[in-house]
Amino acid sequence: MGQEAEKAQRLKDFAGYQVTEALCREANPNWQFLHCLPRKKDEVDDEVCETLLFISPVLIVYKVFYGPRSLVFPESDNRKWTIMAAFE
Secondary structure, eight states, X not given: OOOGGXXXXXXXXXXXXXXXXXXXXXXXXXXXXXXXXXXXXXXOOOOEEEEOTTTOTTOEEXXXXXXXXXOHXXXXXXXXXXXXXXXX
């Protein structure tokens, strides 16, 4: 935020430092994933679990951000109510 001029260098510097299913499972088998939104597509690389071609050629199951252990959207919903309470 506010450092867009450094974006290319930051993406290069942090390549390889991504949250993956294997990394989290190794650290803690009961892990949960949180992310402060907004999510920028060029900065978050979803780890693809599998492509279910027998159901649909475009259906892809993601392991981390959209996975079953992700609390991203409940977390953002809680933030919404906190902000609304602050305005009240």
